Amino acid sequence: MTNSQLHIDIEKRLGTFSLQIELSVRPEILVLFGPSGSGKTQTLQAIAGLMTPDSGTIALNDTLFFQRRPALPLINVPARKRCIGYVFQQYALFPHLTVLENIAYPMAGQRDAHQRALTLLERIRLPHLAHRMPHQLSGGQQQRVAIARALATNPRVLLFDESFSALDRVIRDQLHADIRTLQAEEQLIVLYVTHNLDDAFAIGHRLAIIHNGHVEQVATLDDVFVHPANRRVLDILGIPNIIHTRVIESSTARLLLDWDGLMLESMPLDCPPGSEVTACIRPEDIRVLYPDRPVSHVVQQNYLDGTIVERRPGRHMHRLRVALSDRHVVEIDHPTRTYTNLPLPPGAAVKLALRKESIIVIPSRHDRQGHTSHQHYDPKPHSNPTHHHVHHEHNA
């Protein structure tokens, strides 16, 4: 089963919300990332057979789990026969059974059930808790038992539905490491739902960005930040410094952008001069220049003058808000430890520089503008506190 693949292409209407998901997952950890209410859990439930889509296909290799398409026979394999491991957010251990009985549950009637349950218990490093009841365990222990129980069915596919969101950071990191090991050993197909970007980075190989029932982009974790598919992906990822520019010049060497009077040079891209494009500037890529030192050759262009508006201390990075000469405000992540500390009090004048590569231009033709703008299933889809735009200071 080296070339196994899970393919999902489904549609489901739930009131005014419509789920329309197409995904192909290979043996990897694919993180379904998006705001709550975007349809991540429903997608997992459809794969597991706990929710029936209106139409579409779900298949693992050549085995059809679900098929409802015109002129094709209806197939809907019940959840119990799909052999898909599902790890719930609320642990969902059976409270009337001991830890060992919980793990042995799916193996009822098999002769070696007890022995295999013990082996699984050792694998999650909890053999000393075999005869405890679930309510006597901590959250992290309960979730490990739930994982062992899911593994007892020998699944090819493992689904995690916000499974660790209630756990402490330290425990969560450890479980993430465990799952990465497990996935690599067994070559499992893993789907991991979260609305926490740190979790996505901690565990995922690839990221599927889900918004309002649609897959906006599927890419590796690096790629999604370098080549965001559209404006919505920027919003969901909480990338600040989104700018609206006009293309002045497009050549094989560079793209020259006019940002309300400021000229910015970025990497060449196929955009006709005169077109409007959205771009973002990664806050960690904006350099604050030392006033008395020569400028490094990597930042030969894109110098900006600004005034510090705010400085928020952080553990690894300070977050600076800097007003530019055209009154736009950009956010900058400035390392807390530098060779020489720059005094950066509010009101101070600073010189900034940014590399061509740090301006990420969103190709406008991929931007499915407005296809979902008027039907938000999520009551507060844009409440993400990291959801920044470049602010105009005209009113200030």
Add this chain to the structure above:
Amino acid sequence: MNWPAFWLSLQVTAIATIAILIVGLAAALFLTRVRLPGLILIETIILLPLVLPPSVLGYYLLLLLGRGSPLVEWFNIRLLFTLPAAVIAATITGLPLMVQSTRAALSTVDPVLENAARTLGSSEIEILWRITIPLARRGILAGLILGGARALGEFGATLMVTGNIPGRTQTLPVAIYDAVQSQRYADAHLMVLVMTGLAFVGLFWVRRLEPPPEQYRAATTRTEEVHDELAASH
């Protein structure tokens, strides 16, 4: 002490309790699982014996079991003035208590647990046996005891459909009434004490079955054990 009445009462109660368990559990499952527009109507009918006067129930049972009913005319089953009539009366009056309690207990079972069992390969019947009923067992048992106690104490409808034949259909509550009517107070005293004792034991048991505070709730994170856990996992 009227021993024949005591034994008859025990027989009636035993059979009625079994009937209450089977019918009540089925009805409660039906009411919690099936989504039907007229469901509340069915539920109301099942609960009606709780509030109707026993004489009204007795009257309906007379219609159901007496001359002219389909049971007698088509199947030639004559139950009037027999022990089974007492069993039917006891079952009908005990059933609402069982259905109420079982329904409440079934609805406290977290649907996520049933979904978990589905993904672990269980069929719906298996989930019922291995997850839902075991988790609701306290409520089911409490309902059964209450229903059984109510069946034991059934008086009005029983009096109307069994004919009060001593040694054949006369149950303990009816015998008490009979004793008081014929001024055999010593007899009545003893029987009243026995009835009170049985009811007390039943209710005491039910109280003890009330769910304990924490144990069967869905467990939540307990952060205080984080350090133990970290230590244990290495």
